[in-house]
Amino acid sequence: MRYHPYFTLKKKCTVEALSKMVSCELVAGQNANHHINNISTLSNANQDSITFLSSSQYSHQAKSTGAAACIASFDDAQYFANNQNISLLLCDDPHLTYVKILNIMYTANTEHLSHSNIEHKGNYYSDKTAKIGTNCHIGSNVHIGYMAEIGEGCTILANSYIGPYCKIGALSRIGSNVSIIHSQIGEKANILSGARIGEEGFGYAKDHSGSIIEIMQMGQVIVGHNVLIGANSTIDRGSLDNTIIGNNTKIDNLVQIGHNVQIGQNCYIVAQSGIAGSAILGNNVTVAGQSGINGHVHIGDNAVIAARSGVVGSVESNKVLCGYPALDIKQWKKMHILLKKMLQNNNKSTQSSK
Numbered sequence: 627m628r629y630h631p632y633f634t635l636k637k638k639c640t641v642e643a644l645s646k647m648v649s650c651e652l653v654a655g656q657n658a659n660h661h662i663n664n665i666s667t668l669s670n671a672n673q674d675s676i677t678f679l680s681s682s683q684y685s686h687q688a689k690s691t692g693a694a695a696c697i698a699s700f701d702d703a704q705y706f707a708n709n710q711n712i713s714l715l716l717c718d719d720p721h722l723t724y725v726k727i728l729n730i731m732y733t734a735n736t737e738h739l740s741h742s743n744i745e746h747k748g749n750y751y752s753d754k755t756a757k758i759g760t761n762c763h764i765g766s767n768v769h770i771g772y773m774a775e776i777g778e779g780c781t782i783l784a785n786s787y788i789g790p791y792c793k794i795g796a797l798s799r800i801g802s803n804v805s806i807i808h809s810q811i812g813e814k815a816n817i818l819s820g821a822r823i824g825e826e827g828f829g830y831a832k833d834h835s836g837s838i839i840e841i842m843q844m845g846q847v848i849v850g851h852n853v854l855i856g857a858n859s860t861i862d863r864g865s866l867d868n869t870i871i872g873n874n875t876k877i878d879n880l881v882q883i884g885h886n887v888q889i890g891q892n893c894y895i896v897a898q899s900g901i902a903g904s905a906i907l908g909n910n911v912t913v914a915g916q917s918g919i920n921g922h923v924h925i926g927d928n929a930v931i932a933a934r935s936g937v938v939g940s941v942e943s944n945k946v947l948c949g950y951p952a953l954d955i956k957q958w959k960k961m962h963i964l965l966k967k968m969l970q971n972n973n974k975s976t977q978s979s980k
């Protein structure tokens with residue numbers, strides 16, 4: 627995956643050189659001298675990529691990954707037995723090693739800072755390189771950044787910020803005090819006041835001394851067409867892959883969506899819900915108010931998560947879940963009927979003993 631314009635490849639290294647830099651044991655395969663120019667997830671890697679396996683949850687992708695090299699633990703090397711071409715960088719902590727390689731290879735692109743040329747256009751500010759379509763209404767004190775693109779017929783209300791390289795699709799409406807960075811927004815989007823789109827995901831690792839290391843969040847937020855994003859909701863950009871919101875999905879106020887989350891088409895995400903990183907929601911999913919969804923789970927098409935539920939595992943298509951931990955609604959109802967009967971019987975026995 628190529629992250630320009632937001633990040634720049636600062637160092638191109640061979641597999642063998644990288645293994646020495648991060649003190650890994652190299653099982654060379656055929657790629658020891660192959661030059662690596664990007665870091666990708668297992669599923670999106672190509673022959674120029676290095677990837678990593680830090681959880682056996684993704685071990686099924688080891689056989690088919692197209693990466694030239696993979697960072698893995700000594701125990702997880704077994705999952706690559708049928709992938710003879712790949713080189714392995716074996717270590718005790720693959721996630722931490724991935725972070726180190728990320729910092730060796732990439733740096734944030736500051737081109738927009740050195741080339742920025744802001745013009746005051748009446749009531750708003752725009753970089754000279756930005757492209758603004760016809761019939762747009764742009765409110766006071768809006769700031770449109772370097773190489774940003776605003777489609778035809780857009781409305782952007784007061785005090786909003788559209789960051790460098792961002793794209794806003796035609797006929798979209800951006801409310802007041804919205805910030806959009808590292809993002810591509812589809813047509814006819816409706817983004818209400820105070821929304822924050824494209825900020826860093828909550829990604830950290832601990833080194834061997836216990837110090838917390840920040841992980842560069844190199845993906846974007848990709849929002850489809852005809853999407854609603856409610857007031858004061860936040861959508862974090864991806865770490866390696868993008869955070870994706872499908873066409874015609876409606877997100878209520880005060881919703882938090884973590885990095886790498888993928889939400890399908892025609893979904894409802896109701897107020898004060900939170901979706902943790904790398905969760906995948908299918909099409910036509912409903913997440914009712916104040917629900918929480920664990921990271922790295924899959925929610926099938928047409929599933930319904932009842933209000934104030936806590937989803938800790940994957941959910942099959944067409945299921946209705948409620949409670950914490952979330953259960954199939956039929957099972958949840960049976961459990962509460964039994965619990966009610968137990969309490970009634972306990973009260974009767976307590977009264978009869980008096």
